[in-house]
Amino acid sequence: MRILAVILKRVLQLAALSLLVTLATFFLSSMIPGDFFTAQELNPAVRRETIDQMRHRRGLDQPMPVQYLRWLGRCTRLDFGDSDFFGRPVRGVVLDALAQTLWMAIPALALGLAGGIIFGTIHAIHRNRVAGQVFDLVSAITLSLPTLVLGLGALLLAAQTHWFPLGGMSSAGMQSPSFPTWLLDRLRHLVLPVGCLTLPIFAYVEKIQCAATQDCLDQPFLRAAHARGLKPLRIFFQYLLRPSLNPVVSTSGPLLGSILSGSLVLEVIFGWPGLGQVTYNALFNRDTALLVGCVVGSTILLVAGNLAADLLLIALDPRVRGQGDTA
Amino acid sequence: MVDTAIEFLETAHMSFSRRCRTLQALLLLTCTAGILAAQARKQEPTQYLVLQALSGVRGGHLVASINADPATFNRLFASGMANALVADQLAADLVHINRSTHELEPSLATRWEVAGDGRTYTVRLRRGVRFSDGSPFTAADVAFTLDALADPRTESTLADQLRVDGKFPAVSLIDTHTVTITLPRPVGTGLRAFDSIPILPRNKLLRSYQEGRLAAAWGPATPPGEIVGLGPFRLKEYQRGVRVVFERNPFYWKQDKAGQALPYLDSLTLLVIQDRNAEALRFEAGELDLLGSMSPEHFARLRRSAQARNITLRDLGPGLRMDFLWFNLNPGRDTAGIPYVDAEKRAIFERALFRQAVSAALDRNGIVRSVYLGLATPQYGPVSSGNRIWGRTDARPATPALKEAHALLSRAGLKGTAGDGILQFGAARRPFEFVLLTARGDAARERTAEIIRQNLRQAGLQVSIQLLLPNELISRILKTFEYEAILFGPTPTDIVPDLQADLWYSSGASHFWYPNQSKPSTAWEAEVDALTTRLVQTLDPAVRLQACAQLQDIWSKQLPAIPTVAPSILSGWKNNVGNVRPSILVPYLLWNTAELTKRAP
Numbered sequence: 001m002r003i004l005a006v007i008l009k010r011v012l013q014l015a016a017l018s019l020l021v022t023l024a025t026f027f028l029s030s031m032i033p034g035d036f037f038t039a040q041e042l043n044p045a046v047r048r049e050t051i052d053q054m055r056h057r058r059g060l061d062q063p064m065p066v067q068y069l070r071w072l073g074r075c076t077r078l079d080f081g082d083s084d085f086f087g088r089p090v091r092g093v094v095l096d097a098l099a100q101t102l103w104m105a106i107p108a109l110a111l112g113l114a115g116g117i118i119f120g121t122i123h124a125i126h127r128n129r130v131a132g133q134v135f136d137l138v139s140a141i142t143l144s145l146p147t148l149v150l151g152l153g154a155l156l157l158a159a160q161t162h163w164f165p166l167g168g169m170s171s172a173g174m175q176s177p178s179f180p181t182w183l184l185d186r187l188r189h190l191v192l193p194v195g196c197l198t199l200p201i202f203a204y205v206e207k208i209q210c211a212a213t214q215d216c217l218d219q220p221f222l223r224a225a226h227a228r229g230l231k232p233l234r235i236f237f238q239y240l241l242r243p244s245l246n247p248v249v250s251t252s253g254p255l256l257g258s259i260l261s262g263s264l265v266l267e268v269i270f271g272w273p274g275l276g277q278v279t280y281n282a283l284f285n286r287d288t289a290l291l292v293g294c295v296v297g298s299t300i301l302l303v304a305g306n307l308a309a310d311l312l313l314i315a316l317d318p319r320v321r322g323q324g325d326t327a
Numbered sequence: 328m329v330d331t332a333i334e335f336l337e338t339a340h341m342s343f344s345r346r347c348r349t350l351q352a353l354l355l356l357t358c359t360a361g362i363l364a365a366q367a368r369k370q371e372p373t374q375y376l377v378l379q380a381l382s383g384v385r386g387g388h389l390v391a392s393i394n395a396d397p398a399t400f401n402r403l404f405a406s407g408m409a410n411a412l413v414a415d416q417l418a419a420d421l422v423h424i425n426r427s428t429h430e431l432e433p434s435l436a437t438r439w440e441v442a443g444d445g446r447t448y449t450v451r452l453r454r455g456v457r458f459s460d461g462s463p464f465t466a467a468d469v470a471f472t473l474d475a476l477a478d479p480r481t482e483s484t485l486a487d488q489l490r491v492d493g494k495f496p497a498v499s500l501i502d503t504h505t506v507t508i509t510l511p512r513p514v515g516t517g518l519r520a521f522d523s524i525p526i527l528p529r530n531k532l533l534r535s536y537q538e539g540r541l542a543a544a545w546g547p548a549t550p551p552g553e554i555v556g557l558g559p560f561r562l563k564e565y566q567r568g569v570r571v572v573f574e575r576n577p578f579y580w581k582q583d584k585a586g587q588a589l590p591y592l593d594s595l596t597l598l599v600i601q602d603r604n605a606e607a608l609r610f611e612a613g614e615l616d617l618l619g620s621m622s623p624e625h626f627a628r629l630r631r632s633a634q635a636r637n638i639t640l641r642d643l644g645p646g647l648r649m650d651f652l653w654f655n656l657n658p659g660r661d662t663a664g665i666p667y668v669d670a671e672k673r674a675i676f677e678r679a680l681f682r683q684a685v686s687a688a689l690d691r692n693g694i695v696r697s698v699y700l701g702l703a704t705p706q707y708g709p710v711s712s713g714n715r716i717w718g719r720t721d722a723r724p725a726t727p728a729l730k731e732a733h734a735l736l737s738r739a740g741l742k743g744t745a746g747d748g749i750l751q752f753g754a755a756r757r758p759f760e761f762v763l764l765t766a767r768g769d770a771a772r773e774r775t776a777e778i779i780r781q782n783l784r785q786a787g788l789q790v791s792i793q794l795l796l797p798n799e800l801i802s803r804i805l806k807t808f809e810y811e812a813i814l815f816g817p818t819p820t821d822i823v824p825d826l827q828a829d830l831w832y833s834s835g836a837s838h839f840w841y842p843n844q845s846k847p848s849t850a851w852e853a854e855v856d857a858l859t860t861r862l863v864q865t866l867d868p869a870v871r872l873q874a875c876a877q878l879q880d881i882w883s884k885q886l887p888a889i890p891t892v893a894p895s896i897l898s899g900w901k902n903n904v905g906n907v908r909p910s911i912l913v914p915y916l917l918w919n920t921a922e923l924t925k926r927a928p
Contacts, residue, residue: 033807034798040406041805042817044829044837046484047493054482086567087398087546096567152604159608166609169569172390172596271600273568281395281601286798 030064081289090293101274108197116205124213142203151269167271212244253309373455387925402525418525419557426910445513471529559921590921617900619915645713645893653888671753684735688786706890750787760789767794
């Protein structure tokens with residue numbers, strides 16, 4: 001019952017959030033002058049009548065509320081309009097881009113969480129030693145580095161050392177490669193963008209895990225477990241690690257948001273054709289339908305992340321399950 | 328038993344009928360194949376376009392880049408440099424501008440004659456040419472393409488390129504390989520506007536056109552085999568945001584002097600790289616075989632190691648793009664009845680003496696040195712000096728003439744200061760200051776604007792800089808007219824000044840400083856209008872050149888838009904890429920992909 005309630009809550013949240021963000025995106029973008037065709041207006045070889053006709057056919061000459069309601073009407077048929085920039089239906093572009101972003105996001109999230117939890121726990125255990133201070137310094141530096149600087153630094157490293165490809169998803173010269181060759185090539189291209197995306201997540205999770213572990217270390221149940229003579233490994237996993245994971249798990253859903261904002265910059269720098277790059281194109285080319293599609297895609301990803309985090313929390317913590325049962 | 332026998336007989340009968348049908352189908356297939364083969368044998372030999380000065384080695388794979396994904400593979404709908412470059416690999420035009428010599432050359436047309444009326448062109452088409460799927464090319468394809476283009480439902484911006492005074496040329500078929508094209512009036516550039524107009528396969532696209540979905544027919548999701556053209560390559564693969572891969576079109580209709588069919592390359596890959604820095608780094612790392620244009624910073628850095636990297640770097644000199652500084656001379660008012668520009672200030676802007684003073688105060692050499700690391704050229708006329716046929720190359724002192732500027736400003740009515748060095752104007756003796764708008768995100772323009780601010784401060788003018796997103800800036804220029812001064816510049820796509828007629832004409836929407844005038848507001852604009860008409864309507868090259876020179880003389884004196892500098896086009900390619908013929912016209916290095924060769928490194 002508890003799980004069903006959580007899912008229902010998140011689905012309702014998704015619907016409300018999507019409506020809100022699409023409304024906000026439509027109206028905010030209407031406040032910026034110009035549209036997708038404005039850039040063509042400077043071309044003296046193109047007549048104004050042609051551009052106006054194109055605008056009219058796409059309904060861009062209508063007031064923004066009318067455009068929004070029309071768009072909403074099409075959405076009920078799962079038609080999110082057409083992208084002028086890509087010349088394709090928005091749904092296809094966004095789904096395709098979302099899949100490419102997941103290539104980066106899932107390894108980054110997994111590596112960031114795993115690394116952050118491991119190092120955060122070690123950091124908390126060694127908090128009063130030199131190692132603890134080194135961890136403090138490293139995570140402070142990593143957290144303060146903007147994604148743009150990280151990305152450009154990584155690109156420069158690749159250019160100087162030739163260890164990694166300078167962006168893109170695959171090597172230019174590859175013609176019909178075998179699956180292992182293709183996979184190896186894809187993984188090589190993933191190293192730098194995933195690395196840059198992982199670092200801030202790692203530093204953030206490490207800080208939270210460290211604080212949570214420190215809290216647990218001071219708890220009476222841990223001393224009681226020691227007093228009962230339980231094996232150290234059992235004490236570590238059951239009485240220290242498991243309860244300390246709650247804050248990390250509950251923040252891992254919203255972490256997807258920071259991954260998406262990080263990928264916006266990194267995908268442009270590394271030429272990775274994911275949702276970030278598509279959003280960037282939509283924004284700078286004033287492709288409103290595409291921009292709204294990207295925002296909806298990001299919202300779905302964010303809510304799905306939160307839902308997964310909620311379910312994981314329920315599975316991990318009997319107290320959360322208990323709250324549900326009594327409710 | 329009987330049932331079994333009947334069942335056996337039925338099975339035998341069905342099996343026999345099936346065999347008969349199979350035999351019939353095979354027979355039909357054989358006949359069709361025979362007829363097709365006979366037709367193919369009957370087809371006249373290809374009338375190749377032989378490039379006499381060309382030689383090269385067949386084979387190889389070339390990798391270059393584009394900065395955006397293609398939205399279509401139909402050249403008719405391709406807007407933007409990247410999309411045009413992609414679509415140009417798949418299509419061919421009747422006549423083509425040689426980007427190296429700037430001459431109009433035969434392409435699918437072998438020759439053309441103009442009638443005495445100066446507007447009817449008889450165009451002879453190349454015989455024996457086939458589309459990339461092997462189907463024949465005839466005059467019907469030309470008529471289909473031009474009819475589709477003329478149809479307003481098609482909504483192709485290329486159609487406007489062909490329109491003369493708003494009217495589309497009339498096309499009629501003479502025979503299978505001859506058409507006549509009648510322009511609404513004589514046009515100085517002749518058939519030049521037909522460059523890049525792709526000839527589409529009627530058989531393949533007629534239905535899409537009739538159903539009103541021609542624009543969507545060859546979209547990014549279309550299977551590559553569906554896309555058929557007369558260009559040097561065929562589409563092999565497209566991965567959004569990653570790459571476009573082309574393979575050689577076996578039916579291409581150009582040959583080199585040895586009779587070798589073009590293109591030389593087996594395949595061509597265009598990587599989608601949006602970020603210019605990443606693009607330059609990938610060229611530096613050897614992932615790209617050539618790079619049409621790079622920033623002065625990358626060029627300067629690569630120049631030091633060009634030999635070690637086995638690459639050629641070439642400064643092609645100033646391109647056609649240049650920046651102008653102009654003032655808003657529009658006397659109109661906004662919807663609230665407020666003038667676009669303060670009346671007293673506009674009165675100063677309107678004085679040619681003021682604009683000449685501003686021009687004199689500009690340190691163009693300083694801009695060239697600081698912003699472009701010396702890789703740009705100061706400009707004084709409306710046509711870039713990089714345009715060696717139509718542009719003026721007369722040298723002027725590029726250093727600021729502050730003394731001259733002060734004298735001119737004084738004559739323009741700007742006198743006296745309140746001790747802060749800022750000149751005063753109007754009845755209330757207000758300090759003369761204005762806001763200069765330019766595009767946000769364009770580092771070169773932002774830095775140029777800052778140098779202009781400093782230069783004009785020395786001359787006694789207070790300038791504040793405001794950065795706007797490009798779309799907002801364009802909106803202010805063309806629609807709202809809410810600005811005092813702007814630093815910006817359009818990029819012409821051809822060297823002939825005719826394409827900029829809308830900029831010259833006082834009635835033009837691109838007559839930026841005061842557009843859409845019902846009649847010329849000044850005597851010099853009336854004179855420019857007349858010269859522009861002479862330029863665009865006369866066929867005589869000498870008269871056209873003279874009209875353009877006079878036009879530039881008037882501009883240089885009146886300075887409605889003050890030219891600043893034209894950045895150099897900085898290109899590079901690996902030394903194992905052959906037949907590279909750089910051009911100042913986009914796409915700089917990739918305009919002759921059919922001719923490019925690649926040797927083993």
